[in-house]
Amino acid sequence: METIQKAIEVKGLTKRFGAFTAVRAISFDVAQGEIFGFLGANGAGKTTAMRMLCGLLTPSGGQATVAGFDVYRQPDDIKRHIGYMSQRFSLYEDLTPLENIFFYGGIYGLDRPALKRKADALIAKLQLEKEAHTAVRSLPLGWRQKLSFSVALLHEPAIVFLDEPTGGVDPITRRQFWEMIYETAEAGATVFVTTHYMDEAEYCQRLSIMVDGEIRALGTPQEIKAELEQDSIDGVFQVLARGTSTR
């Protein structure tokens, strides 16, 4: 395992807000090309941890590198080398799919001919030809989320952070979205994803589960289930987050 290149390395990472410790000395690694699920209850510290890893928030202690860059000293390099897609907002709803692609491509400094090629390929892949010139607002949520994910990958980042990407998406489109995640990981990118769908947790290669600012479980879904003697990640989650069994 030592030879595998690490996309994310976190050691003792901590964030305090005044007297409150939101993230308490968490440690984990994510390998390049891995699909890593970052789970936790609401208020467990997931968002704070993610913001530190994306270079948006300076930690109070500990160490972390993302795509080889240090979260304290090189937050701007991190931002250039990651993609990010959030639960609700990632696209400009008044702009068309094509306009969004050109806007984000421009921000990441992609040159015009390359961007044009990518935009055409993307619109074709997502079967958005008919909707390429209508405002994103009028697209079904599942389509918006797939487009949003693709836009987050435009600059070919080493790592993409997905924050609850499938909330409210219909069950078939939700699964198509996960196939896009698999394709992305097969192509070599690292996927760091949060979700409240416990079946999706099982699709991840490895998981961590945060409770009260700490990582309480870390490993493959199989390892975690075996360790806590549960037959599903939902069961694991209920035990860890509230100390109650599901049955």
Add this chain to the structure above:
Amino acid sequence: MAAIHIEGLRKTYDGGKVEALRGLSLHIDSGELFGLIGPDGAGKTSLLRILATLLLPEAGSARIGEWDAVNDYTLIRRNVGYMPGRFSLYQDLTVRENLAFFASVFKTRIEDNYELIRDIFVQLEPFQDRRAGALSGGMKQKLALSCALIHRPKVLLLDEPTTGVDAVSRREFWDMLHHIRRQGITVVVSTPYMNEANRCDRVALMQDGQLLAVDTPAGVVAGFRQPLWALGSARLYPLLLALRRHPQTGSVHPFGENLHLMLKPGERPDLAPILAELSEQGFTDLSAQRIEPEIEDCFMALMAGGPAAAPGAHFTHLPTA
């Protein structure tokens, strides 16, 4: 107590371009805990807002008890509690002030109906003087529920109360809804989480402004007549691609740690030859088991073959097509 009767309900937006409800008919019994199950864009919010008299239908009718949602809106508002999907309390009033405000609007007092909300509100009592805007997500939700119940409504309408909420808090919220139903209140709740259907007395599966099915959760599952298998392997994604190429595959979907496989209609329900082929292709660690479908299996099958496949079909490029 009041039953809800909906007949031929239609609603469009954007000058008719978006059909939110396509002539929907539905009956909800008095005292039921009824679930509207479906993804974003199914029409759940439009239906709940019409019932709450906050939106006018273009055609059809909705009645709560004897009251018509258009003509008797003042009576309905007095007897219905509504918790919208977005947090809509006064952020700069305290917990106590919000509750007192809603009680006074409905010409009642907190003390009069405190019994009904006690189990929920007791968890908020330590934060009574905190502004609502400064509460955590879970606490906001409990306050919103308390405010929707403070006038002891006959019907409680909840729009996606568990969206974006973690799996443990979701379970607790459903426990609260069962508690409310036991007080004789009819509860209509919408959710995009398919497995929450099992917490309802009856459900309507919704997609594209239409009903795919209306039944008890067990009845929905019983309506799924095709044999279904769960297949496992350490190489799940390659297995998915291999099965999708197989000529006998009707549909195959990832489902937690397994794949759920349905053969084409008319195929003999015998997986042995397919498993042997897969084994030759290098899938030597296969497990396969006949299983009972879950609500989500039913929903996907209905989406693919049901009424939703007609007008909105280009929104669901089916992986197996």
